[in-house]
Amino acid sequence: MSEQAANKWTFVLDDETRLLFVDDDPILAEFAKVHLATPATIIETASNGAEAWERLHKESFDIVLLDVEMPVLDGFGLLEKLRAEPRFAGLPVMMLTGRDxxxxIDRAFQLGVNFFAAKPINWRQLSYSVRHVLRTAQMETALRRERKRSDELLKLTNSLLSLISLEAGTPLNDIIGFSDCIRQQIDGPVGESYLKYAAQIDAAARQLQDDFMDLVQSAELSAGSSRLSEDEYPASKILDAVVADISPEWLRLVLVDIHKPTETFDVRCDLMRLARAIGHLAEDVMRGAGHVDLAMSRTPDGGALVTIVATDASQTPPAVCLESRQGMGMAFARCVIELHGGALRSEKRAEGATLIEIFLPSPSARAGNPSFAGTEAA
Structure with a gap:
């Protein structure tokens, strides 16, 4: 046998399939068994829509080939019943008709048919169409399954975040509250060493509380359960908010010079979260630095550039390399800047100096970004 002759008899439907062919023409039904059946494909038949409806409730089929004009219940009636029942909502249905x-055609697709083929039937072409519809339906089923799993995981994540916020927030507040009672000596005088211990406990608890807040917000923003709020703010106001977010202890230890922009321009952002993100980056380079310059300027494309330059480092190498920082503050900062459509760059310079640059897009580029909710962040 020649190669061309061998290819002529290659089976098109090579996956295990149970197909229900519904047509009141018994000769056409026999043709379907001859032309569509393969070692992997079983063809069952029904003479009208009502009979097919009964068989579908008793047996499992992968696809239905359905004639339009039939007694008792026609093809449109059966298709409408199938799509109305959740069990059959995803069952692939192909309609066959002599109508053109x-x-x-419009009615068939409005009712949810997957494919519409005309009679007389080209059986080889129909086999390829059946295979295409089956594979498309399998991909859609897999996508629905993955979407359902993603939705379930998102719900679980949100539930866990809410539970963690509730369970961890209360004891942290208790620690901070009781350490404050000791520092104020509410129940009587305590030794100087205990006052120092209380101050250290308070500082550690507040740091843990801040890290925990960053963890929860980063997770919520990444999962999509929380989104950035959208508004336009003057660049100078953003710098003021950044300074307000930096710990007073850092501002006491490190000289910080603020360089406000020479021109007035607005930045579209979530003010609270962006200020917190930039504040984290500023605090990070303050470790071991004696002087920090914080500036914001307008870029040629209408965006904003925030620069943080740390100099006068101590003999101890400062922990300023962003790539080596894995704390919640850095993860939160990266997450917020990326959701703003921005970019972050860090560079170590000579003698321990460090440069951090934060690029933010123009307000027009921010409009309509799906990361924003359009409401103030809580």
């Missing part, structure tokens, strides 16, 4: 009018 637009109304019939």
């Amino acid at each position: 009018d637009i109304a019939s």
Whole structure:
């Protein structure tokens, strides 16, 4: 046998499939068994829509080939019943008809048919169409399954975040509250060493509380359960908010010079979260630095550039390399800047100096970004 002759008999439907062929023409039904059946494909038949409806409730089929004009229950009636029942909502259905009018085609697709084939039937072509519809339906089923799993995981993540916020927030507040009672000596005088211990406990608890807040917000923003709020703010106001977010202890230990922009321009952002993110980056370079310059300027494309330059480092190498920082503050900062459509760059310079640059897009580029909720962040 020649190669061309061998290819002529190659089976198109090579996956295990149970197909229900519904047509009141018994000769056409026999043709379907002859032309569509393969070692992997079983063809069952029904003579009208009502009979097919009963078989579908008793047996499992992968696809239905359905004639339009039939007694008892026609193809449109069966298709409408199938799509109305959740069990059959995803069952692939192909309609076969001698009609070629637009109304019939429109009605079939409005009712949810997957494919519409005309009679007389080209069986080889129909086999390829059946295979295509089956594979498309399998991909859609897999996508629905993955979407359902993603939705369930998102709900679980949100539930866990809420539970963690509730369970961890209360004891942290208790620690901070009781350490404050000791520092104020509410129940009587305590030794100087205990006052120092209380101050250290308070500082550690507040740091843990801040890290915990960053962890929860980063997770919520990454999962999509929380989004950035959108508004436009003057660049100078953003710098003021950044300074306000930096710990007073750092501002006491490190000289910080603020360089406000020479021109007035606005930045579209979530003010609270962006200020917190930039504040984290500033605090990070303050470790071991004696002087920090914080500036914001307008870029040629209408965006904003925030620069943080740390100099006068001590003999101890400062922990300023962003790539080596894995704390919640850095993860939160990166997450917020990326959701703003921005970019972050860090560079170590001579003698321990460090440069951090934060690029933010123009307000027009921010409009309509799906990361924003359009409401103030809580």
